[in-house]
Amino acid sequence: MEAQTHTERFKLQASSFKLPPLAAYIHIPWCVRKCPYCDFNSHVSEQGLPEAEYIDALIADLELDLPNAQGRELTSIFFGGGTPSLFSAESLGRLLDAMANRLNFATDIEITLEANPGTFEQVKFAGYRAAGINRLSIGIQSFNAKHLKALGRIHDDKEALAAVAMARKAGFDNLNLDLMHGLPDQSLDDALADINQAIDLGPEHLSWYQLTLEPNTVFYSKPPILPVEDTLWAIQEAGQARLAEAGLAQYEISAYAQPGRQARHNLNYWQYGDFLGIGAGAHGKLTHPDGRVERYWKTRLPRDYLDAAKDYCAGRKVIAAADLPFDFLMNALRLSDGVPTAYYLARTGQSLEAIAPQLNEAVRKGLLEPWDQQLRPTERGRLFLNDLLEMFL
Template identity: 55%
Template sequence: MSLLAPPLSLYIHMPWCVKKCPYCDFNSHGLRSEPPPYADYIDHLLADLDADRVDFAQALVGRPIVSIFFGGGTPSLFAPELIERLLDGVRERLPFVDDAEVTLETNPGTVEHGNFDGYLAAGINRMSFGVQSFDDDKLKRLGRIHSSNEAEAAVKSAQDAGYRNINLDLMYALPQQTLQGALADVDHAALLQPTHISHYQLTLEPNTAFAANPPPLPDDDHAWAMQEACEQRLADAGYGQYEISAYAQPGRRCTHNLNYWHFGDYLGIGAGAHGKLSDAGNGQIHRRWKTRHPRAYMEAAGAVSRIGGDSTVEASERPFEYMLNALRLIDGVPMREFAERTGLPLERIGPALATACARGWLIENGEQLQTTALGQRFLNDVIASFLD
């Protein structure tokens, strides 16, 4: 089976934030006494993109960008005019589809309300707010710099500025959170009528402050009860679940994340950014990640030293990597997509597929592969069954 080139996205990493949250394991760096070199960083992002375009020229031919995601850190620390300069530079270098989705992550405590007009004019057509909770006590425990009232005001301000595509990030199973508290967060979010809600469990990640000094979290049974109850409450409010932690109003699923979950391709620029690119010409799938520290990344000035590492996704790794993403989707994926995105025949995963179906984890009808409710609960075990 030949490898087919999937849709192509662009991830842009903005590494600075006001303060590092104790649960965060992302490549983010809190502000110090001197402000970061925001304008210079834009130049380095474009130099990084130029170098990647040279390195992957063959694999990029004829492939427009379907989505862009500004992640961090806190991208909203960058002024709208800097975001506009960057997006203009990207458009000069890469083709876009007409309805390309362009998302900016923002912390409600870092955006001046007047800036939303500027971001919209710059080309940002989807805003993602890291709210996490509407309980001020829980926000303090999470180390967030905003209050519930500030989060609500920021969302309403973005809507007033003309944003019609807004995501809210919410966490559940927070320190000493009750089921009623988790449901109250979901209800508060739904009242604001965002088009999309990301609802995910707080987990203790290695090398974080919470991992070193764990807070009192609900146990697994209570966390599962929160997940099930919140899923139903979101459904009642008109948000359809389409991925383990993603809920959307009709027609508002996130293009960028869907491309990840369908094992699509993405260029990654910025300090610590990761990318994945399929080269249909030689049947290879390539991964590249950039140097993590912003200073080292900028000192590289688009040179080879900006690259933190390169690797090829070998045939033996592709089933696991594909399933790691695709099995998160509630509606499943077309069976033909496995061969198209991995370049491997479906027979390659026949035994593992049969075992997972026999255990009640998956449903396979010849056209669609779908995780059952039981499989969703034990998703890590399901995915692990596709390891080589």
């Protein structure tokens, strides 16, 4: 039988269109102190945390979002912030019970909680594990006391080490450590010392990313002195080599993992899966049965969210058909291995033939691997990802 053309193959796949996997993101917007580099929706509570009231609101918000699940099971839940570990295990357990009573959980569901290394949060780790949370993401940022102070972090290097030990003692066998580089006054040796310390702790996953100065942050209005470009490049190259040597494979721009320990929740984002967004300022993505892809977001300020009663959604936007290629590829091409070509049709409803000229040009420029089976950036494409993505605008 003659080989099928791209068009014939993708037409055959069209009949198998189904909704993508579903995850849930839960936002808890409070912190003890706002870090000067942080542009997330986080707020300092001056009058104590309205913990019970907020959990009630999250459950009410979830109720309104239930039709969007379309009968799908949840593959992952991610508690982000802010600092979710400011909330008690009892409160988070109450929310997880409410979710389990309303949605089907995958038998191997991944439930991640972002946690600070501070002593106050550490004492709760065993409670979180008992509540059903099975993955911790600990915001270390650095093991260097000087750099932690420059970043405005409220923990020190000793608390960072103690947090990992406490997490292991509490029964967590799936840990992510958040680590930053390109910090004020950081040398190559400083950055490698942080990486080596992280490796010694044996995390299953490491998020290692460069400090950037984001608008609407203290660092943006009062920039610190950061390492020069040559130093940043040297840190990036040496750090990636050291992590690879230690068995932490880079599977995304800033994500490294032991074999089989990639973050399932984040993979769902990058593979263009759907996710419910619950909580103040949370964002969600939905694919409708008719093929429309929609992004939506919730009321941002905590007090406004708590007062929202029956209308937590602040806005919705259906992604125009012409914008779907960029929206899909902006996520998929962050992955070192990209995604199977079949995902494009399955999750956008569009044939790759419509963007074949751009794909072929990207291959010609050395930015994309031949795309018969996989949409995968080359090493050059990963380095110049913005240039690659601009071809699909």
